[in-house]
Amino acid sequence: MSLYDEGHTIAGWTGCAIATVGSGVVGAGVCTGSVAALVGGTVLVAVSVVVTWVLHLSGWGKPPGVRPREEWRMRTRDTQARGGHPGCVGCALAGRRPASTPAVTRAESIPLSPIE
Secondary structure (H helix, E strand, O other), X not given: OOOOOOOOOHHHHHHHHHHHHHHHHHHHHHHHOOHHHHHXXXXXXXXXXXXXXXXXXXXXXXXXXXXXXXXXXOOXXXXXXXXXXXXXXXHHHOOOOOOOOOOOOOOOOOOOOOOO
């Protein structure tokens, strides 16, 4: 059994539900040739991203990576969301970086063959 438990959060399920409805509206717009449905569905998908991000930042999402089993419940709120999660794109976009995470990470060069 995986210890990662990704996506089992209020933020994840809410965003997924809104994106599913938006995708359905886009699909209906394609089938009917309705520009209004295409635009409306696309807006709903964009709203799903924003809603998921806001819920994650408010503590209803969880950080990436391994978590203890007692934090797996969907209604368990993340108390460390205000400080940001290491390696989290959403937290980085919001300007939340943990003190231990550098602002810029440089990739290390890895030789591809023994000749290099």
